[in-house]
Amino acid sequence: MPIIKFISRRLGLGVLTLFAVSVLIFLVTQAFPSDPAQAILGRETTPESLDALRQELGLYRPAVVQFGDWFFGILRGDFGKSFVTQMQISEYIAARVGNSLFLMVVGALFSIPISIAVGAYSALKRDKKFDTISSTSSLVLAAIPEFVMGTALIMFLSTTVFHLLPAITLIDAGEPPWADLSGIVLPVLTLVLAVTPYVSRTMRASMIEILESDYVEMARLKGMSERVVLLRHGLPNALGPVFQVIALNLAYLAGGTVIVERLFNFPGIGSALADSVRARDLPVIQFLTLMIAGVYVLMNLIADVATVLATPRLRTSLK
């Protein structure tokens, strides 16, 4: 089936990209000027212990071998050991991945329907009150970095003005994320406010293009009711570009969690990454970066495939 072929080809391309990404990450970490062994053992140590540790970490082997080890290790499920905690990364990460995913999913559950609805309605009532208000606020919100937004929300809802919600989440790494529901609200709200404006503006632009199109005018000239024009004629054509943007923004959420998690003290992979960067914990940095990049690539893949599936013209021309 041509669709399967297309998907597998895109998948192949994605895998290749990920491979290149992993090489890039590895090269960057290889360029690390200081000595990892030194960083772990600190200053007060003997040359012999340094040497022994280096042997153990395999730092004397040629770079290609080290890369191969690391890469195939990941494929086997062995993600390496953290320099700092000496824990297996897989253990360290497991719960946190779930937490971050939870945050992203809940965020997406709100942001996607809201942005589609707001964008579409703005396009429909173009230049009228709803549109002007939503467009201006989108512009303003889109320009605010998440940490500013988050801080403002904390100030507003938690510490200074109202005291409705806690300012940080009180979840241990082991507990499920819904253990502290009220603590989740602010992080999710921040994420939603960070992503929705951008998606809704893009939705509005696509919707306007569609509403001005010849075939929509034709549908009106055929006597179709506005509802039919919008839902049957407008929306299916809007799906393609919307999928692209949704996926891109889910990916952006993945990056945004880094900040939001730190701000709210949420135990996810974002804050783990920030910590590991500060601690120069190479294996963790390598792995987490690879993982987030992997999410990005996967999201793009899904967007491309969904776009093709949603556009009959592209779908039928697959070879």
Add this chain to the structure above:
Amino acid sequence: MNKMIEAPESVRPIGLIRKALQLRRTKIGLTVLLVIMAFAIVGPFVAPHTQTEFIDMPNSLDIPGALFGTDYLGQDVWSRFLIGGRSILLLSLGATSLGLAVGISLGLIAALFKGRIDELIMRIFDVILSFPQILLALLLVSMFDASPWLTILSVGLSTTPRVGRVIRGAALSVVERDFVHAAAALGESRFRILFFEVLPNVTGPLLVEANLRFTYSIATIASLAFLGFAPDPTAANWGTMIQENSAVIVVQPWEQCCL
């Protein structure tokens, strides 16, 4: 075909800017941006105290002469605010300029030369685009220390493919137009065509993208500072300030860079 081809819209820059200025939201955005830039540029010259001067008890509000009180180290919040915009602004300008220069060039080249060169450039872009902007910056910063040059380089690097993709898209439609073919038929060199025929015709999307990228650069660099990776941790820096004082209520999230 005797289809009546519709005239495309006028693309002269003066006309476009004038039209854009008529939109209310452009006026609002521009005003806010100018206000912030004014603060950032003029700030350091009018600050009553230096950024690290200890003036009074930490975290106190009613101090004569200091409107916004002191931060957790006893430094004057207002002064630090006035001074703090400058480094972020300068770094963002540097990063955006770098990203624009490289991104525009690569995007144009990919659009004109097409074929294998285009494929190569797009694959490189894809790899860089696999990283969220802040992630790439974090990665590089974790290896080397957060010097100003590294910040500019890493944010510039992640800006490049984003700019490049947009420019390439715009250039692709320009390259198909007949006046480019006419220039090629005359024997004009490819580089002349790129910079004198194609580039002037993508200024529309270019300006929009430049604006957007500048905003995102500021956000990324401020976020970096917030996470603790500003070039100089003791210096006043809006991102750092918010992070440092996050436990305290006297934080003003002033940073609104609007389009």
Add this chain to the structure above:
Amino acid sequence: MSSGLRILNLRVNVIESGCDIVDEVNLEIPAGSVLGLVGESGSGKTTVGLAVLGHARRGVEIASGEIFFGETEVLSYDAEKKRLMRGALVSYVPQDPASSLNPALRIGTQLREVLEAHNFGDSTDARTTRIKEMMAEVALPTDDEYLERYPHQLSGGQQQRVVLAMAFACRPSVIVLDEPTTGLDVSTQEHVLRTVRELARVYGVAALYITHDLAVVSELVDEVAVMYAGRIIEQGAVKDIFENPVHPYTRHLVAAAPDIVGDHLIIGLAGRAPSPGKRPIGCVFAARCELASDECRSQFPISVEIGDRHSARCIKIGQLSSNVATPSRLRTNHNIGDVLVNIEGLSAGYLGNLVVRDVSIQIRRGQCSALVGESGSGKTTVARCLGGLHSEWTGKILFEGQEIAKSSSRRPIDQRLGIQYIFQNPYGSLNPRRTVGDSIVRPLEIMGESVSEIGKQLNMVLEQVSLPASYASKYPDQLSGGERQRVAIARALISKPELLICDEVTSALDVLVQASVVDLLSDLQKNLGLAILFITHNLPLVRSFADEVAVMSEGKVVEYGFTEAIIDNPQNKYTRRLISSTPSILRSIK
């Protein structure tokens, strides 16, 4: 059921400025007959068409007037009633079926929804029967598989027929067709026109047919109304309008229309029609009319009856001679020199697909050769190979006895200057960011000429194309389509070429402008001894203009020889079919 369409005093305005787009439009179409609304682009004919459906585009409003379907006035309907009448009482057939059909919906769905929206038929089955009926009437397959297709899986002609089926589905009393055959090739156009005529007759519809193509109008309609700058300036029975046009504008139109029968030169008219907001108080045509007087300019003439149902808005009617000005026969061959270009066995393609197969043509100095064919025939590819814009070809091309390289960048400078290419799209061939003057003089700059010399050449060349010297500092978007083509020609001329390759250079221009550009090319050829390779799909246009014609179909030259011989006595089957399907004014009024 109401029958017939009457438009009374229709006025449509631009909302913001209140300027009229069309005004004082009065039309009457009895049931079962077709009226052709003729005019150039910008005359407001589409606006009138949309107004019949009670519709106006963004920023535009129907200001005043009445529209009657039979006895019922419809402009006073509220929005919901207007919506209900669209598709049921009155239908619209748009110009471009490809963009008017929703790419995301199957054609069966798009057909069915018209019936559903207007409660046509009692059940799903009844509606399905109706759909299949309609498909059969427009000569399309009626099987279910076909209805499951998406628009992009149909050809242009098939798409247009689907749109026709949609328009007639609910048995409307009025139908508006807006340039429905633009973009279709001649044989498809013929089929569509025939279908329209049949359906209108069978259903007893009053049809308003909007077009700029006089030949099509002459074959299809019963009555004609001519629009200029938003006003109807003449109307009457089709025979009267073409045999005895009275308004100066109509006369110019008829004189400029190429015809495959007959042997007159086409004559153009300079200037452009005033756009909304810039229209004068007096007669809108006065600025371009050779008979204009102060009286004309002070007040718009009222309608004057000339014959039965034939009227025009002009006060100078009696002062024109009774027949349309037809200057003498086309010029006989002169100054034809030796062979300039020799194309031997040219085969070209795109990524392995051949579109040109073994073509051999000769062009002599001072000669005009036309390359005629429908879309996909390969004619543009031949031109591009010759011009150095396409390099995937085999065979031999000789210019002045020497073989030329495939890509123009590899050719020596005298070849590059000697062969000049003029493109179809007047909006794409000039860099919008450069002044007209800069675009024109570029070749001289490359050659390193001095500034004073460049200035001199620029003025000379502008004069040759009849553009004022002040145009040199203007930007392309300040010029009309015809003026831009002149600039493109000037740019070609400044290199003092031997050969001009004109690639569909008039296909995007209105009929009057087209005629003046062709006129210009003809003059240049005479005065400068230029050879011209004229690429077009418009065979009638070529008649008055080219010495030799090569007719192409599917990549091959099917007939090649002197223009007169081929058109009057075609040997090849394809050529014969092409000529007989091409509408002709002279043929239809006989």
